Amino acid sequence: MQTEILTMSNQVPEDGTLLPLMEEFYTIQGEGYHTGTAAYFIRLGGCDVGCHWCDVKESWDASIHPLTTADSIIENAKKYPAKTVVITGGEPLIYNLDYLTKGLHQAGIKTFIETSGAYPLSGEWDWICLSPKKFKAPRKDVLEAAGELKVIVFNKSDFAWGEEYAQLVGPNCRLYLQPEWSKSKEMTPFIIEYVKENPKWDISLQTHKFLNIP
């Protein structure tokens, strides 16, 4: 089959019409500004940022995820009542997302992205969630376009590290501190105190993990 041949040779065309799709699921946004809101999630495979605590390492190898037409992703997204998609990964900005996001907009669907910002910004976005990483720094174009900055707190030095990025985003960008899941018990009390002392920051929890939903 065409899809299998393309996957094995790992030929992702640059026009964004075919993308390595790991999974798609309809759920509730668990994190950040849109927490609690229904959305259709599109998870693209492929990431070389290498966060040691990444909660979706199965996404890293793009070649194991079938190349899928952007048209079929759009058709699937249209089936759900919430007219919002969250494109995540893996690192979705590895790919040219112009074709996919234009098509979603033509279908009346809002486009949100979860990104590390380590690759050039492509696509038309209604909301950009930037979660910067030490392992591969975010780019200026993504920092300037971000609607929310979501800093993952793995240890106490991440507060000062996050403040550096808070200086680099736009003036209206919302600021979130989210505990790294495995360190959550230890770090959440520090986040609570930090937010009380520095109320320009909000806390973000991975609420889908408490709700046992995808």
Ligand SMILES: C[S@@+](CC[C@H](N)C(=O)[O-])C[C@H]1O[C@@H](n2cnc3c(N)ncnc32)[C@H](O)[C@@H]1O
């Ligand atoms: C799996 S990543 C995919 C999108 C993109 N590569 C990124 O890192 O933003 C989705 C979100 O989950 C966050 N995340 C990943 N692993 C996590 C963990 N163990 N604890 C808390 N947040 C995590 C990331 O920082 C990001 O905001």
Ligand SMILES: Nc1nc2[nH]cc(C(=O)O)c2c(=O)[nH]1
């Ligand atoms: N419910 C839910 N909310 C999320 N927000 C960001 C997620 C992601 O993995 O990008 C995610 C996810 O995997 N599930």
Ligand code: SF4
């Ligand atoms: S950038 Fe995102 S997908 Fe890639 S390793 Fe880090 S958390 Fe995981």
Ligand SMILES: [Mg+2]
């Ligand atoms: Mg997740």
